[in-house]
Amino acid sequence: MTKETAPENVAPETTAPEKAPAKKATVKKAAVKKSAPKKAPAKKAVVKKDRKRPESVQLMSDYFSENRSIMPQNIGGHREEIIALIMQGLSPEEAFSQFVKT
Numbered sequence: 492m493t494k495e496t497a498p499e500n501v502a503p504e505t506t507a508p509e510k511a512p513a514k515k516a517t518v519k520k521a522a523v524k525k526s527a528p529k530k531a532p533a534k535k536a537v538v539k540k541d542r543k544r545p546e547s548v549q550l551m552s553d554y555f556s557e558n559r560s561i562m563p564q565n566i567g568g569h570r571e572e573i574i575a576l577i578m579q580g581l582s583p584e585e586a587f588s589q590f591v592k593t
Contacts, residue, residue, distance in 0.1 A: 539580025547577040554583035566590060 542550070551573055555562060569590045576586035 547574050550583045
């Protein structure tokens, strides 16, 4: 009878150390999850705002008036494209920079 009880006593001892590393792994995963939310607010700040056409036209006009001296002669040919870019959320500076070579 002692032979039968010995294997039973050994089995629980071998399974207990196997469970301990699994707990350590979950602790590491939890630490990674805690650091992830810190990065999320930075992405939200980059979100661009869609604008309506009248607001976009006004922003384009204001930027053009302030920077007329650096604008090329043919910039008027890109008017609708610039307005569309501003409507999509680009700043007037970003929209004009796609057509002004520096």
